[in-house]
Amino acid sequence: MSHLRREIVKVLFQRRTYVGWAGLVAIPIIMTVAVRLSTDKPQAGEGPAFLSNMAANGMFVPLAALAAMSFFLLPLVSAMTGSYVIAGEAELGTLKTLLTRPVSRTGVLLAKWAVAIMYVGVGMAFVAIAGAVAGWLVFGLHPLTTLSGGQVSVAHGFGLIALAYLMGLAGMACIVSLAVLLSTLTDSSLTAAVGALVLVLVLQALGQFSYFDFLKPYLFTSHFEDWFNLLRQPISWPPIWKALVTFTAYVLGLIGVAWWVFRRKDILS
Amino acid sequence: MSPESSSLSTGRSAHEPCADRPVVLSTHGLTKDFGRLRAVDDLDLSVCRGDVFGFLGPNGAGKTTTIRMIFGLIYPTSGYAQILDHRVPERRQEALKHVGGFVDIPAFYPNMSGRRNLRLLGRMYTDVTEARISEVLDIVGLGRRGDSRVAGYSHGMKQRLGIAQALMHEPELVILDEPTSGLDPQGMKDVRELVRELGRRGTTVFLSSHLLHEVEQICNRAVIMNKGRIVVQGPVAELRPTDMSVKVLTSDQRRALEVLRAFCGTGAVVDDGEYLDVRAADDAAPEMVRRLVAEGIDVRAIIPAVEHGLEDFFLETTSGADSGTEPAGADAAAVPASEASTATSSGGTEPSR
Numbered sequence: 001m002s003h004l005r006r007e008i009v010k011v012l013f014q015r016r017t018y019v020g021w022a023g024l025v026a027i028p029i030i031m032t033v034a035v036r037l038s039t040d041k042p043q044a045g046e047g048p049a050f051l052s053n054m055a056a057n058g059m060f061v062p063l064a065a066l067a068a069m070s071f072f073l074l075p076l077v078s079a080m081t082g083s084y085v086i087a088g089e090a091e092l093g094t095l096k097t098l099l100t101r102p103v104s105r106t107g108v109l110l111a112k113w114a115v116a117i118m119y120v121g122v123g124m125a126f127v128a129i130a131g132a133v134a135g136w137l138v139f140g141l142h143p144l145t146t147l148s149g150g151q152v153s154v155a156h157g158f159g160l161i162a163l164a165y166l167m168g169l170a171g172m173a174c175i176v177s178l179a180v181l182l183s184t185l186t187d188s189s190l191t192a193a194v195g196a197l198v199l200v201l202v203l204q205a206l207g208q209f210s211y212f213d214f215l216k217p218y219l220f221t222s223h224f225e226d227w228f229n230l231l232r233q234p235i236s237w238p239p240i241w242k243a244l245v246t247f248t249a250y251v252l253g254l255i256g257v258a259w260w261v262f263r264r265k266d267i268l269s
Numbered sequence: 270m271s272p273e274s275s276s277l278s279t280g281r282s283a284h285e286p287c288a289d290r291p292v293v294l295s296t297h298g299l300t301k302d303f304g305r306l307r308a309v310d311d312l313d314l315s316v317c318r319g320d321v322f323g324f325l326g327p328n329g330a331g332k333t334t335t336i337r338m339i340f341g342l343i344y345p346t347s348g349y350a351q352i353l354d355h356r357v358p359e360r361r362q363e364a365l366k367h368v369g370g371f372v373d374i375p376a377f378y379p380n381m382s383g384r385r386n387l388r389l390l391g392r393m394y395t396d397v398t399e400a401r402i403s404e405v406l407d408i409v410g411l412g413r414r415g416d417s418r419v420a421g422y423s424h425g426m427k428q429r430l431g432i433a434q435a436l437m438h439e440p441e442l443v444i445l446d447e448p449t450s451g452l453d454p455q456g457m458k459d460v461r462e463l464v465r466e467l468g469r470r471g472t473t474v475f476l477s478s479h480l481l482h483e484v485e486q487i488c489n490r491a492v493i494m495n496k497g498r499i500v501v502q503g504p505v506a507e508l509r510p511t512d513m514s515v516k517v518l519t520s521d522q523r524r525a526l527e528v529l530r531a532f533c534g535t536g537a538v539v540d541d542g543e544y545l546d547v548r549a550a551d552d553a554a555p556e557m558v559r560r561l562v563a564e565g566i567d568v569r570a571i572i573p574a575v576e577h578g579l580e581d582f583f584l585e586t587t588s589g590a591d592s593g594t595e596p597a598g599a600d601a602a603a604v605p606a607s608e609a610s611t612a613t614s615s616g617g618t619e620p621s622r
C-alpha cells in the first residue's frame with residue numbers, strides 16, 4: 001500500500017496529470033456543443049458510433065465519446081501514462097533515488113503500473129461524467145434505446161454506460177502494459193510512448209484488412225468496440241467474455257515480461 | 270618512482286585491516302563488464318565501522334559503477350558486495366535498510382518541495398519523523414528553503430538535499446558519491462565538516478572523490494582506484510610518502526647517475542635527458558652533494574622539485590597502473606617548483622584556498 005500511496009502522490013504533483021485529464025474532459029463537451037450548434041445534424045451511420053443519437057438523448061453523449069476516443073485519444077493517453085512509469089523516472093534521475101531504498105523492484109513496478117491504469121481510469125470516469133452532465137444539460141436524459149430496439153431506464157442505462165467504460169478501461173490496460181514494458185527497455189519516455197502508440201496503430205491497421213482476419217481474434221485492438229454488445233437486449237455476453245479474456249492475457253503477458261526485464265535491469269540513469 | 274616502497278597494500282590483501290572492528294562494507298571479487306569493457310575488475314575492499322573511507326580515482330576509474338553495485342542498482346558480472354551480514358545483490362533490501370547515500374548527482378521530484386521529497390523517501394524506512402526531516406534539513410543548511418520546490422534549487426542545494434536524504438533514517442553506513450562536486454568553496458567546507466562530524470559520531474562513511482586533498486583532510490582510510498582496479502589501499506596517513514624529489518645537474522650526468530643510484534637506490538634516480546630526477550628522503554640533499562663532489566663531479570644545479578603529497582602519489586599510481594612509462598609525477602616536477610606546487614595542490618577543478 002505504501003508503494004501505491006507514494007506513486008499516487010507523485011502523479012498528483014505533476015502538472016501533466018491535470019493537463020491530460022482536462023484534455024479528456026474537453027472531448028465530450030466539444031462533441032455536445034458541436035452537435036447542438038450544427039444545423040446539419042449527423043445522420044445515422046455518420047461519424048463515430050452513437051453520434052447521431054446524441055441530439056435525441058443526452059445518454060448517448062458518454063457512449064459516443066467513448067466510441068470516438070477509443071481509437072486514438074485514449075490509446076495516446078494510455079501510451080503516454082504507461083511510458084512514463086520507469087523511463088520518466090530514469091529521465092529525472094529519480095529511479096536511482098527510489099531504488100537505493102530498501103524496496104523491492106517488483107513492488108515498485110507493480111505499484112507504478114497500477115497507478116498508471118488508475119490514472120487512465122480516472123480520466124475515463126471524468127469523460128463519462130462530463131459527457132453525462134453535458135448531455136443532460138443540452139439534450140436531456142431519456143430512457144436509453146438499445147441496439148436491439150428496446151428501451152431501458154435511465155438508471156439501467158447508466159449501469160450499462162459504466163460497464164462499457166470499464167470494458168474500455170480493460171482495453172486501455174493493454175496499452176498501458178505495453179507502454180510499461182517499453183518503458184523498462186529504454187530510458188526515454190518519449191521513445192516508449194511513440195513505440196507503444198505505433199504498435200497499437202499497426203495492430204489496428206492489421207485489423208482493417210480482411211486478409212489478416214485470422215489474426216483478428218488475437219489482437220487486443222480488435223476488441224475495442226466489443227462493449228457495443230452491452231447495449232443489446234439481452235446482453236450478448238460471449239464476445240464480451242472473449243474480449244475480456246484477450247485483454248487479460250495481453251495485460252498479464254506484457255506486465256510479466258516488463259517485470260522480468262526490470263527485475264534484472266542495470267539502472268544506469 | 271613507484272609506490273612499492275610504501276607499506277600500503279595493493280590488490281587482494283584487503284580484508285584484514287579492521288582488526289577487532291566489525292566490517293560494515295566489503296566487496297569480494299566485484300567485477301562488472303559492459304560489453305567488452307571491464308569497468309570494475311575483481312575489486313576487494315573493506316570498510317570498518319567508524320571509518321571515513323576515501324574512494325579515490327580519476328573520472329572513469331569505475332568508482333560510480335562500484336557504488337551502483339553496492340546499492341544493488343546494477344548487477345555485478347561476478348563477485349558481490351556485503352553490507353553488514355547482507356549480501357548484495359541477493360539480499361539487497363535487507364542491506365539497504367542500513368545504508369543512506371546517493372550515487373552520481375542526487376535527483377529529486379522537481380515539483381515537490383525538498384521537505385516533501387524527504388517525506389516521500391522517508392516513508393520507505395520505518396521511523397523517519399517530521400521532526401527528523403526538519404532536523405536533517407537544518408543540518409545541511411536547507412532549513413529555510415526546505416519548503417521551496419526542488420525545481421528552483423541550485424546544484425549545490427540539491428547536493429545538500431542529497432546528503433539530508435542520506436542521513437534522515439540514521440543509517441549505519443553513509444555512501445556519498447563525490448558529495449562536494451559542483452559546490453562553491455564554502456559549500457565544500459560545510460560538507461567536509463559535516464562528513465568529519467559524522468565520523469566523529471561513529472557513522473561509517475564511504476566517500477568517493479577525485480580530489481585527493483579532500484580525502485587527505487577528512488578520511489582515515491582510502492583506496493585509490495584506476496581503470497577498474499584498486500591500485501593501493503591503506504590508512505591515509507601512510508598514503509602520503511615522506512620523501513621528496515630534486516633535480517640534479519652535474520658536469521658528468523652519466524657518472525652522477527651511478528653515484529646517486531648507489532646512494533638512493535636504482536629506482537629512485539631517473540635521467541630525464543636534462544636533469545637527474547632523484548627521489549630521496551627530504552634531508553638527503555647535502556649528503557648527495559658531498560658524495561658527488563667526493564667523486565670529482567661538479568654539481569651545477571640542484572633544484573628542489575615538488576614535495577610528494579598525495580596528489581603526486583595519486584598521479585603516479587593512476588598513470589603508472591596501465592603502463593610502465595614515465596610517471597605523470599615527473600611531468601609535474603619538470604616545471605618550476607612554485608608553479609608545480611600550485612598546479613598539484615589545486616586538485617584540478619577546485620580553486621586553491
